[in-house]
Amino acid sequence: MNIESIRQQLRSFILENYLFTDDPAALADDSSFLDGGILDSMGILELIDFLDESFAIKVEGDELIPDNLDSIDNLIAFIGKKLQA
Amino acid sequence: MCGIAGILPIRRPLEREPTLRLLGAMAATIQHRGPDGEGFYVDEAVALAHRRLSIIDLAGGAQPMHTIDGDLCVTFNGEIFNFIELRAELIGKGYHFVSQSDTEVILHLYREYGLAFPSYLNGQFAIGLWDKREQTLILVRDRVGICPLYYSLNPERLVFASEIKALRPALSENLHIDPRALQDIFTGWTCIAPATVFKGILQLPPGCILTLNSLGEMTQSQYWDIAFPRAREEYDQRPESILVEELHGQLLQATKLRLRSDVPVGAYLSGGLDSSVLVALMHRQTQAQLRTFSLGFSDAALDETSFQQRVVDYLGTDHSRVQVDYGQIAAQLVATIWHTESPILRTAPAPMAILSQLVREQGYRVVLTGEGADEVLGGYDIFKEAKVRQFWARNPDSSFRPLLLSRLYPYMDLPKGDAALYLKKFFGVGLETPELLWHSHLPRWQTTSKAQLFFSASFAEQLNVLRADDYESRIATLFPAQARDWHPFHRAQYLEIKTLMSGYLLTSQGDRMLARNSVEGRFPFLDHNLMEFANRLPPKVKMKAMKEKNLLRKMAARYLPAEISQRHKQPYRAPNVSASQDALFGGELGDYLSEQTINDTGIFDAKKVAFLLKKARSGKPLNTAESQALTGILTTQILHQQFC
Numbered sequence: 001m002n003i004e005s006i007r008q009q010l011r012s013f014i015l016e017n018y019l020f021t022d023d024p025a026a027l028a029d030d031s032s033f034l035d036g037g038i039l040d041s042m043g044i045l046e047l048i049d050f051l052d053e054s055f056a057i058k059v060e061g062d063e064l065i066p067d068n069l070d071s072i073d074n075l076i077a078f079i080g081k082k083l084q085a
Numbered sequence: 086m087c088g089i090a091g092i093l094p095i096r097r098p099l100e101r102e103p104t105l106r107l108l109g110a111m112a113a114t115i116q117h118r119g120p121d122g123e124g125f126y127v128d129e130a131v132a133l134a135h136r137r138l139s140i141i142d143l144a145g146g147a148q149p150m151h152t153i154d155g156d157l158c159v160t161f162n163g164e165i166f167n168f169i170e171l172r173a174e175l176i177g178k179g180y181h182f183v184s185q186s187d188t189e190v191i192l193h194l195y196r197e198y199g200l201a202f203p204s205y206l207n208g209q210f211a212i213g214l215w216d217k218r219e220q221t222l223i224l225v226r227d228r229v230g231i232c233p234l235y236y237s238l239n240p241e242r243l244v245f246a247s248e249i250k251a252l253r254p255a256l257s258e259n260l261h262i263d264p265r266a267l268q269d270i271f272t273g274w275t276c277i278a279p280a281t282v283f284k285g286i287l288q289l290p291p292g293c294i295l296t297l298n299s300l301g302e303m304t305q306s307q308y309w310d311i312a313f314p315r316a317r318e319e320y321d322q323r324p325e326s327i328l329v330e331e332l333h334g335q336l337l338q339a340t341k342l343r344l345r346s347d348v349p350v351g352a353y354l355s356g357g358l359d360s361s362v363l364v365a366l367m368h369r370q371t372q373a374q375l376r377t378f379s380l381g382f383s384d385a386a387l388d389e390t391s392f393q394q395r396v397v398d399y400l401g402t403d404h405s406r407v408q409v410d411y412g413q414i415a416a417q418l419v420a421t422i423w424h425t426e427s428p429i430l431r432t433a434p435a436p437m438a439i440l441s442q443l444v445r446e447q448g449y450r451v452v453l454t455g456e457g458a459d460e461v462l463g464g465y466d467i468f469k470e471a472k473v474r475q476f477w478a479r480n481p482d483s484s485f486r487p488l489l490l491s492r493l494y495p496y497m498d499l500p501k502g503d504a505a506l507y508l509k510k511f512f513g514v515g516l517e518t519p520e521l522l523w524h525s526h527l528p529r530w531q532t533t534s535k536a537q538l539f540f541s542a543s544f545a546e547q548l549n550v551l552r553a554d555d556y557e558s559r560i561a562t563l564f565p566a567q568a569r570d571w572h573p574f575h576r577a578q579y580l581e582i583k584t585l586m587s588g589y590l591l592t593s594q595g596d597r598m599l600a601r602n603s604v605e606g607r608f609p610f611l612d613h614n615l616m617e618f619a620n621r622l623p624p625k626v627k628m629k630a631m632k633e634k635n636l637l638r639k640m641a642a643r644y645l646p647a648e649i650s651q652r653h654k655q656p657y658r659a660p661n662v663s664a665s666q667d668a669l670f671g672g673e674l675g676d677y678l679s680e681q682t683i684n685d686t687g688i689f690d691a692k693k694v695a696f697l698l699k700k701a702r703s704g705k706p707l708n709t710a711e712s713q714a715l716t717g718i719l720t721t722q723i724l725h726q727q728f729c
Contacts, residue, residue: 016696016699016700017696017700019538020538020539020692020693020694020696020697020700021692021693021696022692022696034507034510035510037531037535040532040708040709040710041507042706042708043708044507046705065506066506066507066510
């Protein structure tokens with residue numbers, strides 16, 4: 001699975017489930033999910049489930065920080081590190 | 086509850102027969118409010134209608150009622166609880182009464198005190214009073230908005246009624262949804278009085294009196310408002326033990342007045358502190374076995390049956406309970422919106438209609454309820470949340486202070502890791518502006534306003550044109566100038582009473598769901614004497630540390646077992662739409678959300694709504710904002726089809 005495919009899946013997940021659109025322009029890859037009100041606490045937990053179900057990525061307790069999860073770019077960087085480890 | 090309606094032509098006479106027909110059509114739409122009789126008064130200058138629910142002076146209280154000389158005529162919805170005392174006082178002043186009803190008191194009280202008369206009333210009321218000599222119509226609404234009163238004014242006439250649907254026969258055009266009012270509902274749950282969700286239809290704000298004469302000259306003034314201390318010395322500083330006694334006396338008197346009726350009075354019993362205290366006080370005063378009524382939910386997380394049963398066993402009431410499931414709520418929703426006359430963001434009104442139906446089926450038409458206790462005595466979590474956020478704002482960089490919020494909402498799912506940072510993102514709104522009068526409500530508005538994401542581009546464009554006058558600036562107009570000197574806790578109480586309580590709990594979830602089944606609700610915690618006492622209490626007495634309704638708990642301990650008197654507040658909640666999706670969207674209700682219907686209505690973006698529905702149907706739980714949005718969209722669609 002290449003990183004670009006993961007990016008597209010993540011974008012579709014956020015766009016359809018939290019912004020309720022398929023318009024790619026509605027989400028910039030560096031937009032903060034929390035500052036933009038795109039995800040709330042339940043949304044973050046759903047995102048963690050999605051990472052597990054779609055990419056078999058387990059997020060540890062100490063990794064649950066906005067630096068890892070708060071935008072598409074942050075997620076891609078985080079997933080890249082996880083896949084390398 | 087009764088239903089009232091009327092017409093005042095401006096600079097032109099009324100024709101009797103067409104006016105009677107129109108008045109009859111208006112009154113017929115609100116027959117549910119008063120199935121026991123109807124009455125009309127028409128002369129050249131005014132037309133008044135009344136639908137009666139007989140509760141006091143069953144034989145002699147027919148309306149519209151006029152003075153013997155014919156100079157004054159009144160149509161009135163509600164109850165004047167202190168009518169016995171007022172009657173005696175007026176007889177002492179030489180007035181002659183021909184009935185035993187509270188309605189007649191209004192006529193003589195106006196003659197004695199003029200436009201100051203509402204200040205003498207202890208009750209819940211919407212009044213239309215015609216002063217023939219002055220050729221002036223006087224509309225009055227009770228202090229907190231228990232009884233509804235709507236009107237529409239154009240250069241030719243004013244029409245008024247208890248419900249918006251009663252105005253429609255008198256309107257020349259269809260109703261249209263007001264974009265700004267809908268945006269307000271999709272922000273703070275309610276319109277901001279005097280607005281309603283329909284263009285050109287206004288409500289008389291609570292505590293207000295409006296006059297309009299036959300020349301079209303209008304005045305409006307406020308005869309009562311909630312007031313809080315502006316300085317420490319204005320607080321009631323008596324010892325807490327004395328304050329508990331005072332609260333006991335006030336609540337006892339408020340309950341006693343609200344037991345005045347010529348038909349039996351029952352009570353709603355949720356199993357919480359407020360309704361349980363009321364039932365205990367009723368029991369003490371009547372010594373008879375009481376009839377109580379409650380809801381049970383098939384969803385265990387919402388169900389309070391075990392607490393209800395504990396109180397029933399303890400006080401020995403004759404209790405009836407109706408079990409409500411998702412399917413019943415879905416089946417009730419279209420009829421519910423016909424009565425709320427407003428979009429709603431939660432389904433909670435629907436079960437309240439099922440409950441009032443139970444009351445009526447059991448032969449009762451009056452119930453006491455605990456509504457208002459949380460607003461008046463400080464019971465809601467939003468007051469605690471506001472207290473923590475004020476505390477946090479004094480040290481915004483603290484990582485400890487926001488953690489108090491997770492203790493307040495233990496059921497909130499927070500990611501582990503840096504919990505304080507997440508809390509800051511969710512509740513930190515306005516952290517830098519704690520001086521805002523509406524600071525307490527910013528997180529709630531932020532969550533609810535996510536529903537606006539679903540507005541269509543054309544609807545959003547209409548809102549852009551109106552943006553100069555935004556929500557917060559209009560909320561600001563609700564506050565009196567002295568609110569700047571109030572404690573933040575009191576500002577939060579004021580806002581909660583002025584918006585959610587008056588605009589939703591007492592109307593969509595209160596009057597409308599009661600009146601729909603011809604039942605009258607009475608609310609001892611909203612007695613204005615009790616409210617004025619409670620408003621002088623220091624915030625730390627109302628909420629001790631994080632213990633809500635401190636005084637009421639202490640008072641209740643003498644009447645109720647500790648598991649009830651010390652029980653944590655569980656707000657009344659009904660299942661949300663994500664939980665009830667199969668029942669909601671399987672049949673008729675799904676049609677309201679079809680792409681075609683959404684596009685025809687034009688308010689929402691069909692594609693976005695489709696994505697939201699897809700998420701709801703996937704079986705994943707919707708979060709609070711999404712659930713509110715889905716309910717709001719569905720009920721707006723229903724409302725539009727019914728009224729526009």
